[in-house]
Amino acid sequence: xxxxxxxxxxxxxxxxxxxxxxxxxxxxxxxxxxxxxxxxxxxxxxxxxxxxxxxxxxxxxxxxxxxxxxxxxxxxxxxxxxxxxxxxxxxxxxxxxxxxxxxxxxxxxxxxxxxxxxxxxxxxxxxxxxxxxxxxxxxxxxxxxxxxxxxxxxxxxxxxxxxxxxxxxxxxxxxxxxxxxxxxxxxxxxxxxxxxxxxxxxxxxxxxxxxxxxxxxxxxxxxxxxxxxxxxxxxxxxxxxxxxxxxxxxxxxxxxxxxxxxxxxxxxxxxxxxxxxxxxxxxxxxxxxxxxxxxxxxxxxxxxxxxxxxxxxxxxxxxxxxxxxxxxxxxxx
Amino acid sequence: xxxxxxxxxxxxxxxxxxxxxxxxxxxxxxxxxxxxxxxxxxxxxxxxxxxxxxxxxxxxxxxxxxxxxxxxxxxxxxxxxxxxxxxxxxxxxxxxxxxxxxxxxxxxxxxxxxxxxxxxxxxxxxxxxxxxxxxxxxxxxxxxxxxxxxxxxxxxxxxxxxxxxxxxxxxxxxxxxxxxxxxxxxxxxxxxxxxxxxxxxxxxxxx
Numbered sequence: 001x002x003x004x005x006x007x008x009x010x011x012x013x014x015x016x017x018x019x020x021x022x023x024x025x026x027x028x029x030x031x032x033x034x035x036x037x038x039x040x041x042x043x044x045x046x047x048x049x050x051x052x053x054x055x056x057x058x059x060x061x062x063x064x065x066x067x068x069x070x071x072x073x074x075x076x077x078x079x080x081x082x083x084x085x086x087x088x089x090x091x092x093x094x095x096x097x098x099x100x101x102x103x104x105x106x107x108x109x110x111x112x113x114x115x116x117x118x119x120x121x122x123x124x125x126x127x128x129x130x131x132x133x134x135x136x137x138x139x140x141x142x143x144x145x146x147x148x149x150x151x152x153x154x155x156x157x158x159x160x161x162x163x164x165x166x167x168x169x170x171x172x173x174x175x176x177x178x179x180x181x182x183x184x185x186x187x188x189x190x191x192x193x194x195x196x197x198x199x200x201x202x203x204x205x206x207x208x209x210x211x212x213x214x215x216x217x218x219x220x221x222x223x224x225x226x227x228x229x230x231x232x233x234x235x236x237x238x239x240x241x242x243x244x245x246x247x248x249x250x251x252x253x254x255x256x257x258x259x260x261x262x263x264x265x266x267x268x269x270x271x272x273x274x275x276x277x278x279x280x281x282x283x284x285x286x287x288x289x290x291x292x293x294x295x296x297x298x299x300x301x302x303x304x305x306x307x308x309x310x311x312x313x314x315x316x317x318x319x320x321x322x323x324x325x326x327x328x329x330x331x332x333x
Numbered sequence: 334x335x336x337x338x339x340x341x342x343x344x345x346x347x348x349x350x351x352x353x354x355x356x357x358x359x360x361x362x363x364x365x366x367x368x369x370x371x372x373x374x375x376x377x378x379x380x381x382x383x384x385x386x387x388x389x390x391x392x393x394x395x396x397x398x399x400x401x402x403x404x405x406x407x408x409x410x411x412x413x414x415x416x417x418x419x420x421x422x423x424x425x426x427x428x429x430x431x432x433x434x435x436x437x438x439x440x441x442x443x444x445x446x447x448x449x450x451x452x453x454x455x456x457x458x459x460x461x462x463x464x465x466x467x468x469x470x471x472x473x474x475x476x477x478x479x480x481x482x483x484x485x486x487x488x489x490x491x492x493x494x495x496x497x498x499x500x501x502x503x504x505x506x507x508x509x510x511x512x513x514x515x516x517x518x519x520x521x522x523x524x525x526x527x528x529x530x531x532x533x534x535x536x537x538x539x540x
Binding site for chain 1: 388406407429442450496499500503504513519
C-alpha cells in the first residue's frame with residue numbers, strides 16, 4: 001500500500017476544504033473520504049486506489065435517521081448499513097430497502113459500511129481490481145479486456161464499448177425504486193441530486209461513475225413519504241445463498257387497487273452499469289391487471305435493450321424471471 | 334542522469350550510504366508495524382515504533398486494557414492486533430473482507446479487522462478472542478464450540494466465535510436458517526458449519 005497522510009477533520013467544513021484540493025473525486029482521486037473502509041481499504045491494498053490523503057469522516061455527526069416534516073425520512077451518510085436495515089421506520093415504511101441491505105455482504109460488513117459509502121461502492125469486475133490488467137475505468141484509454149474475457153457477472157444493460165462493469169450495490173437498487181434524493185455539500189454549497197441522476201453511465205468516460213466533484217461530501221439521503229398500502233419486495237439471485245453479489249435482483253414497490261396495479265416502481269440490480277431503474281417495466285405494469293401475463297410483459301420491456309456479453313447471455317432470462325417472480329410474490333399475499 | 338537529479342543543490346548519498354540508510358529504515362519499519370511477538374515486550378515495541386517516520390500515536394482499549402501505540406497509518410487493525418500488540422488469536426485469512434477470520438468487536442459490534450486502519454479506532458474499545466474467556470473460564474460460546482466439536486483445523490474458529498457472540502445481541506430469527514444467514518460472513522473450509530450452528534443454537538436456548 002502506498003503511504004498517505006491520515007487526517008481526521010474537525011468538522012464538515014474542514015473535510016470539504018481538504019477534499020476540494022483533490023484533482024478529481026472520481027477514479028484516481030488523490031484525496032479520499034474514509035467511511036467504513038469496506039471498499040476503499042480493500043482497493044488501497046490492491047493499489048487500485050492510491051490516495052495521498054485520507055480523510056477519516058467516521059466521527060462527523062452524520063449518523064442520524066430522522067423523520068422529515070413531509071413524512072419521509074432523512075438518513076445520514078455515516079449511518080451504518082445494519083442500523084438502517086434494522087431501523088423500525090425503515091422496516092415499516094421502506095421494507096424493500098431493509099431487505100436489500102440485509103441481502104448484501106455479511107453482518108460484519110453491514111456493521112461497518114456506511115450509506116454514503118454504499119452509494120460509491122465500486123465494481124467487482126476482476127479487471128478493475130487487478131492493476132496488471134488493462135481497464136478503462138482504472139486507466140482511461142487502456143482498453144477493456146472484460147469484453148473478450150471473463151464477463152459472466154458483468155453488465156447487460158447500460159454498457160459501452162469502453163466498459164461493461166456492473167454496479168454491485170443492493171442498497172442502491174432499492175433507493176432507485178424508492179426515488180431517493182442525494183444531498184451533497186460541496187465547496188460551492190448545498191445541492192440535491194435525484195437518485196437516478198447520481199450515477200453515470202460509462203459511455204466514453206467509465207472512470208467517471210457519479211456526479212461528484214472534488215470536495216463534494218454526501219451528507220445524507222432523503223426518502224419521500226411512504227406510499228400508503230404499497231407492497232414492497234427485494235428479490236436477489238446469486239451463485240450462493242448468502243454473502244455473494246447479485247447475478248440479478250429486483251426491487252419492487254407496487255400499489256394495487258381491485259386487482260389492478262395503480263402505481264409501480266421497479267429497479268433491477270446485478271445486470272446494469274448503474275442501479276437500473278426501469279421506467280419501461282413501470283409503464284407496462286401501471287393500469288394493468290396484476291396477472292402473470294402482465295408481469296412477463298413488464299419483464300420483457302425491462303430487458304428489451306439488453307446486450308449480453310460472451311459469458312452472460314443467461315442473465316437476460318434470469319433477470320426476466322427474477323422480476324416476474326418478485327411481482328408474483330409481492331402480489332400474492 | 335544529471336538532468337534527473339531530484340534534489341539539485343543537495344548532497345546525494347553514494348550508493349553504499351543509500352543502501353545502508355534504506356536498510357535501516359526498512360528494519361525500523363518492520364519493528365514499528367510488526368513489533369516483537371511477546372506481550373511482555375509490548376512497551377519496548379511501542380518505544381521502538383516511536384522512531385519511525387510517519388508513525389502516529391493512538392490509544393486502543395483492547396480487552397479492557399489501554400495500549401498506547403505509535404503506528405504507521407497503513408497498519409490495519411488486524412496487523413496491529415497480531416503484530417504490534419502480539420494478540421495472535423485473531424486470524425488473517427483473505428485480508429480482503431471475504432472470509433471473516435479476522436472478526437473482532439469494536440465498541441461491542443462485530444467488524445472485519447482487515448478492512449480497518451488501526452488509527453481509525455483511536456480511543457475505542459476492541460474485544461478479541463483473548464478477551465472473551467480463558468481455557469479455565471471459557472465464555473459459554475467457547476464452551477459450546479468445544480462441546481459440539483464445532484471446528485476442525487481451527488483457523489476460522491476465533492472469527493466464528495466472535496461473530497457468534499455478537500449475533501446473540503443482534504436481531505435474529507429463532508431457526509437454524511436465520512443463524513446460517515447471519516453467520517454467512519464467516520467461511521469454514523473444513524465444513525464445520527453444522528456443528529457451529531448447533532453450538533450457537535445451544536447458547537441461544539440457554540440464554
